[in-house]
Amino acid sequence: MADPSIARTAPRADPPGAGALVSLGLVPPATRFSFRGDAAAADGCGRALGLALPRVACRSAEAGDRAVLWLGPDEWLVLAPEAETVPLFAAVEAALAGVPHALVDVSHRQVGFAVLGRLAPALLNAGCPLDLDLSAFPIGACTRTVLAKCDVVLWRRGPDAFRLEVNRSFADYLAGTLRVAERGLG
């Protein structure tokens, strides 16, 4: 039984303000798994998740409130609601008994930011060197990249909607960088 006094405490990150043209906020705590393995393992994992793992580079798949992001030829980031950590982990492991793979819980490793608004691509491009035009980085695209001086996973949810995943100790820096970048949009 979880002690009710033990609540999840988000890391120190003053979320950037909600500007008129772009808004930024922390996303709620979530379940995050790093999944590694070959095609057979990916198939099994997809069956357990109810969601086929994307095989196209830098693309994501979503079903309900679960999502899987392609991060490498044998690497995916699984996102799911917070409460699913334990049962989902067990379900994937059960589905893959005897199949070589690595499933690692990284739910607390990262923090998610939502970046929304017409100027969201411009804001991200203050620190991220990728081409965020819809033709180059369409909805559903995801990748590891850098934002200023930290590594992030960038995932496009809509024309003006992005999610950033960053290692928790960099959240403060990332939020500060985006706050400063927001001032530079004018």
Add this chain to the structure above:
Amino acid sequence: MSGQHRTPRGGRIDRARPIRFTFDGHVYEGCHGDTLASALLAHGVHLVGRSFKYHRPRGFLAAGAEEPNALCTVTRDRARTEPNLRMTQVELYDGLDAASQNSWPARGFDVGAINDLLSPLFAAGFYYKTFMGPRAVGGTTMWAKLFEPVIRRAAGLGRPPTEADPDHYANRFAHCDVLVVGGGPAGLAAALAAARAGRRTMVCDENPEMGGALLTHPAAEVDGRPAAAWAASAVEELRRLGATVLPRTQGFGYYNHNFVALTERLTDHLAHPAAGAPRERLWQVRARHVVLATGATERPLVFPDNDRPGVMLADAARAFLHRWGVKPGTEAVVVTAHDAAYRTALDLHRAGVRIARIVDPRPRPAGPALDAARAAGLPVTAGGTVIGVKGSLRVSAALVARSAGAGATDHEAVPCDLVLMSGGFTPAVHLFSQSRGKLRFDAATQRYLPGDAAQAQSSAGACAGAWGLAAALDGGSAAGAAASGGEALRHAVSGDHPEDGGGTLGTLPHGRDPSRVKAFVDFQNDVTAKDIKLAVREGFKSIEHVKRYTTTGMATDQGKTSNMNALAIAAGALGRTLPEVGLTTFRQPYTPVTFGTLAGAARDELFDPVRRTPIHGWAEARGARFEDVGQWKRAWYFPVAGEDLHAAVAREVRATREVAGIFDASTLGKIEVVGPDAAEFLNRLYVNSWSKLGVGRCRYGLMLNEPGFVMDDGVVGRLALDRFHVTTTTGGAPRVLHHMEDYLQTEFPELRVWLTSVTEQWAVIAVQGPRARAILEPLVEGIDLSSGAFPHMAIREGAICGVPTRLFRVSFTGELGFEVNVPSDHAAAVWDAVWARTEALGGVAYGTESMHVMRAEKGYVIVGQETDGTVTPDDLGLGGMVGRAKPDFVGRRSLSRPDLVAPGRKQLVGLRTEGTAVLEEGAQITPVPDPKRGAHAIGHVTSAYASPTLGVPIALALVENGRALTGQTVYVPMPGGAIPARVVSPVFYDAEGERLHG
């Protein structure tokens, strides 16, 4: 009144919006749209500064970015003071406060001008010759004692601000199909062609208004509209098509893979910038194709005293007249080897400037421009030259000789207050050259032009050698169309003069004693024609050497107006052709860029990420002092009641050893190694053997690099047959993961194992001391903490305070110890619970300093402190850990290298000294107390502390054959005398390790 030299109408200024500004304390009025240069010229102010070396009075030479003379300091407040701004690019705003530079006490009377009279002392290479001066007393040269301090005081232009820059600078990465640098006729036409073809298009121009030469040819029409109106409509169409149009934006650097850097000036032209608004924006653009439309720069003519205020480039006068409605003088002598200046003379004539003479050094000039000038009644001296000017603070006459050549001393003084010169136009190939494109020399026109492009790039307009608006527009259209697969539109042009041409390079012949006159080549660095000839006489043959010796082209303008003349003079002196002498290298940036723009947001708190653990807030609230470990902030010690470091550490260590202490070890690197081949992978990466490590057990692992030296260490726990929890040093975490990933992918791709960083997934609370078990027992569920069930070096999974934990029984203090790993979001709450227990039992929280002291008391090494990249396991006394039976592991082969098995290697030992003084870490160790200077040191101190547990100073050291010296005395020579130290075992406390198993 915006100046008595203002034309009654015309120009791109808004006469209805007067602006008051200050220059050198005098208040003037200008118009909206003026630059500082045009506004001052409208008031007849030509003298605007002093030159760098000779403190010669100087005026405006140019009207744009290439201006070498007219530099000023603009001050908004004490922190916002920027020197060395080109007055030709400083846009006027209400209240602008600018000052001239390099003049004292005033620009009209300047003490430093004595250098002009002393100039024989300051010839080319003066600076370098001071290096070779006579030796002064004590072996130092005159350079260090005399010249260097004097030159240092006199050198430099302007003064830097004395306070930190308060402004904010933005950064933007951008991608496009076609980037056009330059918004003149060629650039606008190229951008239009690309944008109309549906390409993602960007176009930038250094000026506030796009249009370039279209703005200085009021008689010309494009597609049936006045040229300037056409430019405005082109900009409008570009914006409508979604192109990014960036005025006030300088393309300053062209790098690999069509990466081009631009700097956009956002607020410098505003009287009241919005608070917090970015001052400049750095654009880092990656373009599929780049069109350079950077235009051309007019060359000065090189004749004696060609730097006097009132002597300026003819095209600059055209720009002042047509862009800003300013007549830069009342009576002009035009010296030109190019037809374009005839057109300028005609325009000035029509505007009411008396043209006293046009002097053309070409022997037989001819053509429509000359005909037009003659038809207008302008006096032309063909085949003549100018051998100097009269006037010092302002030109008062030009000395015109009827014939060129050595006999040109027979001259007349033609009174004037303006001398316009034109040596022709130099294509601005800077960015092309930066792109690594090959320049080619066009012998017919004596110009360097863009040759083969090295990247997806093309040049159009004057920078590609085209002349005239029609050629620029057509060239731009063609380049834009080719870059975008679009259609090259032709633009109809009238009222332009595409047939004009001409040009000359090098000095005009003047027949005067060359040692007594100064004919300037590089105005900003005060380099004259005779300096360049002197350099050649002194043996410099390479243009790169001539450049460095004379400093020509090395000022902040990078020789935009001077390089070709300098090259021609050097080539003449060497008796070679221009291409034989070669061109100096063009370097980024094209114009100076502020540090703020390059730094962007990376300053102060955001200079580098500051990483904090989930327990940081608690430590901060408890008044912890922090230390930086890489990017991490770690709690260093927890002072209470005014304790200093030593008092706090003594208390923390004693309490931990007597009761218990808790420590935030969250920064430890953690890697989850998972897969059926996980143990085999670790076998190959660590010296240890992992196959037989039982599930639920831990082992201290030592990792070597390929040369056999210790690169990292840490405890590894086996959670399942195919799952290991590996820990690394805090600083080594990323390096170790990369090292592992590198070997996995390149050497052992057959292994079915995957690595995942979990450093930040798990926060770590170390609970150490005799009462550690008592602290944890009530909090932990599902794990039997008793010694029998959970021995030293074991790992268990269970729950603490209701959340999952990976609980290690390990110790870095020598005491009974646990390391509680909990998911990071739960760490603060679990820490609170553990702390409440610890405090109730009389324990403490301790920081990294106490951790260091306690591990040193136990002789535990810290990689990076006891090791320096040259230390083997055996050197550390850990040779027994090496799995000799294993077929291979990284570094294994190197361990049998002769130098790694030779006797005399430095070995880890302990040192004990008398008294209370703690040895200096890093101090050298010698076998005798008074070693001779240069004697060989047999080792060095790696760690030294006052041990609170033993009450004496202790030290760890690496000493040659150290283990064999146990019991003997070595010496640590210090400035106050050598300190004797006895070599002892590195384990100072509880050598039997009984406390670990409590």
